[in-house]
Amino acid sequence: MFYTKNFDDNMEIIPYMPVMSFISICPSFNAEDANVYIRSSDNVLFGLHAANIEVVTGGFPFDSSYSTVPGVPDVPEPAALLEKLFAYFYPDFPDIEFADFPTFQDLLNFAESAARYHIRPARGISKEFLRRYLLSYPREILAFAAKHSYHSLVREIAGTELMNTSLAEIKELLRNDYFYGVWSEHKDRRTSAVMQAQACSLHVHSGMSCTTWSSLKSDILLQLNRPSVLESHWDISQLFAPHKASAKHDCCFSALAEWEEVVADIATNLPTFAL
Structure with missing residues (x-):
């Protein structure tokens, strides 16, 4: 296999080096019949199957346009995160548990990547796990939920103490005119009701x-x-x-x-x- 580079209008044919010869391979994703390769931010290669990716995501969400290795998409996530994420391409991998995320930020990073690549089952489980942090990190979860249109999370956060937060701060977190309009109207009704209750x-x-x-x-x-x-x-x-x-x-x-x-x-x- 070859790819070409053009130096000063002279076409040079360069042998395509097998990617496995200079990048470490993730042992859990190294099937012989893998036909798609993804490289993590810490230079670990994942061998995947295009059919599985398309079934789970509804398409191919990885972009190789600016990859260092031709044809191999470089993604910003480290290998440890991708191992959890790519497990959802295969039914025989063990289920991801809440305990697999030592910190809230680990879980949020996973949820962000699941949303970015449209990995439906990973999106679902990350949303369930995020619910456990609603009272501890409502601002971070609200910003994430609004960004990715997770309506159920936005609704649940609206029922917490965050409803008392200033609308200026909420607008900054939501960054979505529709969500902000619903939130501000909901707060106005609650504020009027409180005044009625006080009276x-x-x-x-x-x-x-x-x-x-x-x-x-x-x-x-x-x-x-x-x-x-x-x-x-x-x-x-x-x-x-x-x-x-x-x-x-x-x-x-x-x-x-x-x-x-x-x-x-x-x-x-x-x-x-x-x-």
Whole structure:
């Protein structure tokens, strides 16, 4: 096999050196009948099968236009990541486990590559694993989900404390006008609902001479001050429960129970985050 190079308009025929003679081979991807080769960023060669790649990805997602070795796509991922990723081209490879990713960044890198190369099963499992980090790394996951149109992840993050974040920061994370429009509208509705829930404190307690209601009301209002607090009945009940338990007068307990019921009803009637 040969390839050509043109130096000063003189065509030079150069023997094509077998790629296996100067690049290390990944032992797990070195089948004799491999017909596609991919080179990692740390110079490890992977022998794959074009038919498997096309079945899993729906095409051929690797670009060899600027490869160092003619016909062998150079990819930016290291071999350790590619071993996990390329396992999804073959049904007989062991399943990837959550424990195979020591850190969140390892998992995010894997998820990014799975999305880049359209490896459907890897995309699915990485999305499931990312859900375990929703509360720890919501900003990073939101940016990733918006970039790759993972609607379910965006919806789930909208139900976390990140809904309280400024819209300027959210716009920077989303970098998507459609997602940002839905997010900002959802937050506006939640903010208006919170104001409505706060206003209920003005009429649920009728005892003007009660000496403890003012303190209880203030404590509730301090917590009922962010859009995310109306995301679930559980959050609302947890907000009121300790104050109901410590209420010294029946009038205060009754007022808190009524207020909680009204707030829960407000939350129930709010539309969900829909993309």
